[in-house]
Amino acid sequence: MNTRGRDLVTSNSLNGNVIQFRELLRLLTRRLGVLDKSELPCCGITYSQCHTLVEIGRKKCLSINELAALLGLDKSTMSRTVNTMVRNGLVAREPHPEDRRYVKISLTDAGNRVLADIESRMTDYYLNIYQSIPQDKREQVLESLELLVHTIKSECCC
Incomplete structure (x- = not known):
């Protein structure tokens, strides 16, 4: 087999792996509810608020x-999320x-209770998995x- 043939076989194999990799990540994202913008069924808050x-x-x-930096969001989006959470009594400015x-954002007593419930439920969920x-x-x-998270942090798709 010539060099071009080997490159084509390697390329086809790599492309197949990349397609499978992308599909598995897409399914994982969907299963974990990352794309769901609605409320968490257990807590009455959005995924972003969670x-x-x-x-x-x-x-x-x-x-x-x-x-905003921690969550990879722009400041205006983060500000809207926090404003809603302030109105709902979950955080204080x-x-x-x-x-x-400089305005500090911290959890209220109600926010701490919701967080404790989320942490407990998520620990049980991931323990089962x-x-x-x-x-x-x-x-x-x-x-x-760990490798995947590290690699994703260093790459950008857009």
Whole structure:
């Protein structure tokens, strides 16, 4: 087989793998509900609000800019999400004592309760998934996911 033939076979094989890779990621995204803009069935909040609660809960206090950067959203979208959450009593805005331009966003007691419920439900959900993976494949799955997340962080499709 000449070089062109080998390149074509390699290219076809690679293209098939890329198509399978894309399809698996598409299905994973759909199964995890990443594209669903509606409310979470258990908590009465949107997926965007859920992710916002989790990030604020982990960091305890963030600015709109910090939240937007963490979630990969623009500042105006993040601001609208936070405004809704303030109206719903889940988060509070508080001016920074030394720099009035900086507004701190933190969870309210109600936000902490919703976050605790989300964390509990998600832990149970992912525990069931993890335990469904054959024990001898679990480390491989974790390593592959870490590699995938690291690679996705360094790439941009648009």
